[in-house]
Amino acid sequence: MERIRDLSSKTAAVIFTKSSCCMCHSIKTLFYELGASPAIHELDKDSEGREMERALQKGVVIFTKNSCCLCYAVQVLFRDLRVQPKIHEIDNDPDCREIEKALVRLGCANAVPAVFVSGKLVGSTNDVMSLHLSGSLVPLIKPYQSFHK
Template sequence: MERVNELAKTKAAVIFSKSTDCMSHSIVTLFHELGASPAVYELDHHPRGWEMEWALQHLGCKPTVPAVFIGGIYVGSATDVLAAHLNGSLKHRLIQAKAIWL
């Protein structure tokens, strides 16, 4: 779990995903469209991906991907991120974490 927590703080926006997961791809695309360049960890391509997925499960990430962290804090899964985008709070969080600038 420590590894996931460390990675979650490497950049202002971090996404744990899988290359075969369409929602992961959609969330990464959304972040790019908002002007953010998140660190993306593809668990199915990472040598310790299964350990990170186990840690995400134990941190309460359900489903495990995509798991989005902004400013080192767990924001949620795709549903949570899309809801935040629709109500305008996602962009505000990204600005506060200095993942994007106006």
């Protein structure tokens, strides 16, 4: 959605939240405690909020570093499974350290790679590989697979 891209392009960190959500409040507080100044966009106070929320919950997002071989391996796995994830390389982000700390606090054993599917944290390399080996990853990402060559 163009509006999400526009809002996200204006600052290093954007948090899309709902004013009534306690988890949203916790995430905002975490960023502030880390010294970050994210842009906050309350979806429940926006006339296009529901549409934006649906757009944000779609797809596979991976936070990576371009120097990380495990990040590369996870990206290759998803591409081999015919999924084109949205990749956020945090190496050159001025808030890289804060993003890493936030990802670890969210539950990633290692900050990168951090894989999200449908807006939910799947985890780092070990979590993704365990899901794949158990046969649980493909059903999770099936809606995002492309069957085009």
